[in-house]
Amino acid sequence: MRGERFQHDLLLEGVLNAIGSSVQRFLHRRCAEFLEDSGDPARGRHALARGWRRARAIPWWLRATDDAQRRYRLQEASEFAERAGYALERLGNTDDAFDALERAVNHRVAFDLTNHLETLTDALFRLARTDTRRTRAWLARTRVLNAWQFAAKAENAARQGLKLEPRLEPMTNADLHAGLAEALWRQERHAEAITAMRPALETYAALGDTTRLAQTEGRLGIIHGDSEDHRAARDHLKRSVALLEELGDDFGAAKSRNMLGITLGRIGLVRDALEQHQLVRVFCERVQGAQVLNRMNLANMGQRLFDLDRYEEALEVTRWAVATLEPEMGWARAYSQTHQVRIKLRLGATQDLGDELRHILGVPGLRDDMRFDALLLEAMLHVHLGRAEQARAIFDELRAQLRPDTRPFKRIELHLAAAPLEPPEEALELTRSALKLTQRFQLNGLHIAALTRTAQIHASLGDLECAFQHTSQACELLEPSIAPISTAPRSGGRTLNCCAPRVTRRPPIPASPRELGAREGKRRRAASP
Structure with a gap:
C-alpha cells in the first residue's frame, strides 16, 4: 500500500476476493468511520455504501454532489445525487428523495441526452405528493424535452406546470416561463418567446437571483438573434457573460460565449466570434460533463473557420465534433455532418458527397431546417458537377418550401x-x-x-x-x-x-487555446479587486 491506498486496483480486488462478504462489510464500516472524521465526501460515500449502511451514506452522497458541482464534475454530481435519491426512496423519505433526483436531472441534462433522463423524470412524478412538487416535476420534464428539442412537447409540459397550481412559488413560476419561452423559441415563435421570457426576467431581478438573471439574459440574446435583431442579441449575451463571470459560473459563461460567437459571426465580426469559440473550447477541455456544449461549440467554431476560408482547419474541427457524438444521436450527427459536406464542397472534394447527403436526408426525425440545408447542398453539388437540371429541380423544391416565417438567411x-x-x-x-x-x-x-x-x-x-x-x-x-x-x-x-x-x-492565425486561456486569466485577474 501507499499511504491509505493500494498501489493498484488489482491488488485491492485480490484482497477483497480473498475474504468473505461479512468481513468485507466490517472493514468497509471501519474505513467509513475513519473517513467520516477525515471529511472526504467522495471516499466516505463509497465505504459507507459498501459497508451496507446506506442511511449513513446518504449525507455523504449529497455532500459529494455539492463538491462535484463546485468542481464542474457534472457526471459525478448527477450520479451521487441519483444514488442518494433512490436510497432515500427506499427509506420512505419521498420528499428528500424527490429533491435529490431533481438535482440529478438538472446536472445530467447538461451532458447526457439519453433515455436515462426520462427514467429520472418518471421517478419525480412517482415521488411527487403535492401540487408544488408535481409542478417541479413538470419543470424537470420541460427542461429534458427542451434539451431533446421536442419543442411542442416541452411547451405542453411547461403549460401543464403553469396551470397546475395558480399561485405558484415565484421562482418555480419564473422557471416554467423560461422553459416555455425556450420551447416557443424552438418552434420559431420568437415574439411569443420574448413575451413569455419577460416575467422570468422580472422575477429573477426582483428576487436578486443573479444566476438565473444572467442565464435569462443569455436566452433572450439567443431569441433576439433568431428573430434577426442581432444588436439586441449581442447586448443581452454580453450582459450574460459579464454577470456569469462575476458569479464565477464558468460553465454558464461558456454557454453564453458560444452563443455570442454565433451572433458576432452573423453580423460579420468573424475573428471576434472565433475568439469566443476558442475560449469555450479551452473551458470544455478542462472540465468533465461539458460534452453537449463542446460538440455544439466545435460545430460553430468550424463554421467561423469556414467563414475565414480556413477550410482544412474547419474540416478538422468538424470531424472532432462528429467524433464526440453517440451513434444514436442522429439529428445531432447530421448537423455536424452537414457542416462537413459544406466544407468538402468548397474544397472541391466531391467524392462520396452524394452518399453523405443521402445519409443525412435519411436520418429519422431530421428537423425541417436541417433538411433544407442538406437539400441546398445537394443542389450546389449538382451545380458543381455540371448537372443543371437536377440542381434546378431541387431549387424549385426548396422555393416551394419557403414560408412567411422562413429565416431570411435561408x-x-x-x-x-x-x-x-x-x-x-x-x-x-x-x-x-x-x-x-x-x-x-x-x-x-x-x-x-x-x-x-x-x-x-x-x-x-x-x-x-x-x-x-x-x-x-x-x-x-x-x-x-x-x-x-x-x-x-x-x-x-x-x-x-x-x-x-x-x-x-x-489572415494571421489566432492565438492557440492555451494562449487564449492565459490571456483570459490575466484579464480576469486584472479586473478582480
Missing part, C-alpha cells in the same frame, strides 16, 4: 446558390433580392457574399464599372482582421479578386 443562401444557373438578368434579380434581405436584417457576412455574387454577374456581362462598385462596397465591409482590402488599380479583373471566395493573403 432565402438569401437559396437566391445566391441558384443565381449561377439563371440568365444574367434573372440572376441579378435574385442577387438584388438577397441584397435587400441582408441590408434589412444587417447580415454583413451574407451581404458581402451577395455583393460579390452581383459583381461576378456584372463582370460576366462586361459591365466592369458596376462590378467594381459592388466589389468596393464588399471590401469596405471587410474588417482588416478578416481579409486584406485590395489596393489594385481600377482596371481589369484584378480588382474583383479582393472579394473572391478565397482571400489572397491568409
Whole structure:
C-alpha cells in the first residue's frame, strides 16, 4: 500500500476476493468511520455504501454532489445525487428523495441526452405528493424535452406546470416561463418567446437571483438573434457573460460565449466570434460533463473557420465534433455532418458527397431546417458537377418550401446558390433580392457574399464599372482582421479578386487555446479587486 491506498486496483480486488462478504462489510464500516472524521465526501460515500449502511451514506452522497458541482464534475454530481435519491426512496423519505433526483436531472441534462433522463423524470412524478412538487416535476420534464428539442412537447409540459397550481412559488413560476419561452423559441415563435421570457426576467431581478438573471439574459440574446435583431442579441449575451463571470459560473459563461460567437459571426465580426469559440473550447477541455456544449461549440467554431476560408482547419474541427457524438444521436450527427459536406464542397472534394447527403436526408426525425440545408447542398453539388437540371429541380423544391416565417438567411443562401444557373438578368434579380434581405436584417457576412455574387454577374456581362462598385462596397465591409482590402488599380479583373471566395493573403492565425486561456486569466485577474 501507499499511504491509505493500494498501489493498484488489482491488488485491492485480490484482497477483497480473498475474504468473505461479512468481513468485507466490517472493514468497509471501519474505513467509513475513519473517513467520516477525515471529511472526504467522495471516499466516505463509497465505504459507507459498501459497508451496507446506506442511511449513513446518504449525507455523504449529497455532500459529494455539492463538491462535484463546485468542481464542474457534472457526471459525478448527477450520479451521487441519483444514488442518494433512490436510497432515500427506499427509506420512505419521498420528499428528500424527490429533491435529490431533481438535482440529478438538472446536472445530467447538461451532458447526457439519453433515455436515462426520462427514467429520472418518471421517478419525480412517482415521488411527487403535492401540487408544488408535481409542478417541479413538470419543470424537470420541460427542461429534458427542451434539451431533446421536442419543442411542442416541452411547451405542453411547461403549460401543464403553469396551470397546475395558480399561485405558484415565484421562482418555480419564473422557471416554467423560461422553459416555455425556450420551447416557443424552438418552434420559431420568437415574439411569443420574448413575451413569455419577460416575467422570468422580472422575477429573477426582483428576487436578486443573479444566476438565473444572467442565464435569462443569455436566452433572450439567443431569441433576439433568431428573430434577426442581432444588436439586441449581442447586448443581452454580453450582459450574460459579464454577470456569469462575476458569479464565477464558468460553465454558464461558456454557454453564453458560444452563443455570442454565433451572433458576432452573423453580423460579420468573424475573428471576434472565433475568439469566443476558442475560449469555450479551452473551458470544455478542462472540465468533465461539458460534452453537449463542446460538440455544439466545435460545430460553430468550424463554421467561423469556414467563414475565414480556413477550410482544412474547419474540416478538422468538424470531424472532432462528429467524433464526440453517440451513434444514436442522429439529428445531432447530421448537423455536424452537414457542416462537413459544406466544407468538402468548397474544397472541391466531391467524392462520396452524394452518399453523405443521402445519409443525412435519411436520418429519422431530421428537423425541417436541417433538411433544407442538406437539400441546398445537394443542389450546389449538382451545380458543381455540371448537372443543371437536377440542381434546378431541387431549387424549385426548396422555393416551394419557403414560408412567411422562413429565416431570411435561408432565402438569401437559396437566391445566391441558384443565381449561377439563371440568365444574367434573372440572376441579378435574385442577387438584388438577397441584397435587400441582408441590408434589412444587417447580415454583413451574407451581404458581402451577395455583393460579390452581383459583381461576378456584372463582370460576366462586361459591365466592369458596376462590378467594381459592388466589389468596393464588399471590401469596405471587410474588417482588416478578416481579409486584406485590395489596393489594385481600377482596371481589369484584378480588382474583383479582393472579394473572391478565397482571400489572397491568409489572415494571421489566432492565438492557440492555451494562449487564449492565459490571456483570459490575466484579464480576469486584472479586473478582480
